[in-house]
Amino acid sequence: MRRTRHAQHKPRSRPRPARSESRRVGLAGRLKTHLLRHAQVFFYTLGQLSRRPTSLLMTAAVIGIALALPTGLHVVLKNAQQLSGGWDEASQISLFLQRGTADSQARRLVSQLEEHPRIRRVHYLSPEEALAEFQRLSGFGDALDTLEENPLPAVVVVQPRLQRNDPATTEALLDELREDPRVDLARLDVQWVKRLYAIMDILRQGVYVLASLLALAVLLVVGNTIRLAIQNRRDEIVIIKLIGGTDAFIRRPFLYTGFWYGLFGGIIAWLLVSISLWILNGPVQKLAALYQNSFTLTGLNTQTTVGLLISGILLGLVGSWIAVGRHLRDIEPG
Amino acid sequence: MIRFTATSKRYPGGYEALSNVNFYIPAGQMAFLTGHSGAGKSTLLKLIALLERPSRGQVFINNQNLARISRRRIPYFRRNIGIIFQDHQLLFDRTVFDNVALPLIIAGQPRGEVDRRVRAALDKVGLLGKEKAYPITLSGGEQQRVGIARAVVNKPPLLLADEPTGNLDPTLSTEIMRIFEDFSQVGVTVLVASHDLALISSLPYRRLTLEQGRLSTDSDPAE
Ligand SMILES: Nc1ncnc2c1ncn2[C@@H]1O[C@H](COP(=O)(O)OP(=O)(O)O)[C@@H](O)[C@H]1O
Numbered sequence A: 001m002r003r004t005r006h007a008q009h010k011p012r013s014r015p016r017p018a019r020s021e022s023r024r025v026g027l028a029g030r031l032k033t034h035l036l037r038h039a040q041v042f043f044y045t046l047g048q049l050s051r052r053p054t055s056l057l058m059t060a061a062v063i064g065i066a067l068a069l070p071t072g073l074h075v076v077l078k079n080a081q082q083l084s085g086g087w088d089e090a091s092q093i094s095l096f097l098q099r100g101t102a103d104s105q106a107r108r109l110v111s112q113l114e115e116h117p118r119i120r121r122v123h124y125l126s127p128e129e130a131l132a133e134f135q136r137l138s139g140f141g142d143a144l145d146t147l148e149e150n151p152l153p154a155v156v157v158v159q160p161r162l163q164r165n166d167p168a169t170t171e172a173l174l175d176e177l178r179e180d181p182r183v184d185l186a187r188l189d190v191q192w193v194k195r196l197y198a199i200m201d202i203l204r205q206g207v208y209v210l211a212s213l214l215a216l217a218v219l220l221v222v223g224n225t226i227r228l229a230i231q232n233r234r235d236e237i238v239i240i241k242l243i244g245g246t247d248a249f250i251r252r253p254f255l256y257t258g259f260w261y262g263l264f265g266g267i268i269a270w271l272l273v274s275i276s277l278w279i280l281n282g283p284v285q286k287l288a289a290l291y292q293n294s295f296t297l298t299g300l301n302t303q304t305t306v307g308l309l310i311s312g313i314l315l316g317l318v319g320s321w322i323a324v325g326r327h328l329r330d331i332e333p334g
Numbered sequence B: 001m002i003r004f005t006a007t008s009k010r011y012p013g014g015y016e017a018l019s020n021v022n023f024y025i026p027a028g029q030m031a032f033l034t035g036h037s038g039a040g041k042s043t044l045l046k047l048i049a050l051l052e053r054p055s056r057g058q059v060f061i062n063n064q065n066l067a068r069i070s071r072r073r074i075p076y077f078r079r080n081i082g083i084i085f086q087d088h089q090l091l092f093d094r095t096v097f098d099n100v101a102l103p104l105i106i107a108g109q110p111r112g113e114v115d116r117r118v119r120a121a122l123d124k125v126g127l128l129g130k131e132k133a134y135p136i137t138l139s140g141g142e143q144q145r146v147g148i149a150r151a152v153v154n155k156p157p158l159l160l161a162d163e164p165t166g167n168l169d170p171t172l173s174t175e176i177m178r179i180f181e182d183f184s185q186v187g188v189t190v191l192v193a194s195h196d197l198a199l200i201s202s203l204p205y206r207r208l209t210l211e212q213g214r215l216s217t218d219s220d221p222a223e
């Protein structure tokens, strides 16, 4: 109406440059107004939320806990991976030599092995040394003394040069060493490392499954909260529709509300994980000390923190987008 | 400005609230829509504001066939109509200023413009100085005037009012009508639905009467 009326009255022969210039200024001005409105709604929704801190906190806490679970598990896995890196190095091959192998033969084998490209370190235990160590560790000291003959073979302990996270190469080395005629028995203590990797793989998949399920839960929580907010403001929505508010205009405050829920949820999740790690760090260090290992739990790095906050915000936005999309159409004036 | 051609409205459930209504209101005219309760007055206004769609026939506003306006375009269309209700439809958690400013904010007007126009609109309805008040602290007549200020703040060429004086005493009702007359004077098309025959008869404007959804009389004292 007014629009078309203006169009009719617009002089058609108006000079072009003036027109485009006024248009550009108008566009910039409108953009500025638009951004200003966005900023206003942005902080207005925050103000609205902060008027009811308990309900904001409760919703954000639910989101926070849901986000904290997979994040926490992720961090624990990362730490376990780091630890298992250490265990990797601890994996070693024990070569029990044929009985009756002369000391000199054994020493030659050791120097051969020391040249081997896939071997990092070699440690030789003569039968006597092996017996002494066994006595020390087993506590059967006196009982063994009664034996007439040393029953233990010479042992060469081989520390493989490890390709990270790949037990397969170690096994190839094992097969190679087993072929040596001087070797009676070769044993690789790697089974438990493999199992650990398998368990960590499962846990890693578990993190994804858990994260997906909990993301869904966050969407539902945000969606439901926004649905209630929409119902509470039903009259306002009707009025705004009546005086020409677009869906985008009506959607905006709810989207920003979802944004804030998501952000606060992310912050709460960060706090929960950080506090848990802080609490766990003491006992973990004590445990590590028992294994003559100095190990500190790695906390949330920047990447994880940013990822966590962005996930929270995105889930908040998407959850409210879905809720608004579903419920806005139902509210019509008339 | 407003044209109904063989327009009918049947609500879901089968009740025909408007049957074969034909009339034309030229731009700038002020007219009353009367009839008993349930005659179809509100329904007719809803068809104009695209709050309902006709089941048969057409509605043209400013030569635009409303059937051609998609759902997405409705908000922009409504910005050209000022709508006033009996139950003022104000936001009670916002000040008078914010209530009146809403249509301008929706339309994306810059702040200075909003300030200027809100004040002008409040001035027109005699409420300048009440900007910071909350609607709940105002009398019924004042609330109605806030509703009018909001309806006209955007300077729409068409003003619709549904029982705007429903809850007001005769003096206040006359005052409200005078405000509408003022707008009519400056070229705004005004259509007021009311069953207050005493009030309407005292004013020299065209009167469309509905009876059970049919346009029974169309009298214009000016002719
Ligand atoms: N949404 C609706 N659904 C069904 N019937 C309706 C609806 N709105 C109004 N009606 C019916 O249409 C008729 C006309 O109503 P209305 O236009 O409100 O009349 P008026 O405003 O003149 O009192 C009434 O009988 C009313 O019950």
Ligand SMILES: [Mg+2]
Pocket: B041, B042, B043, B162
């Ligand atoms: Mg009515």
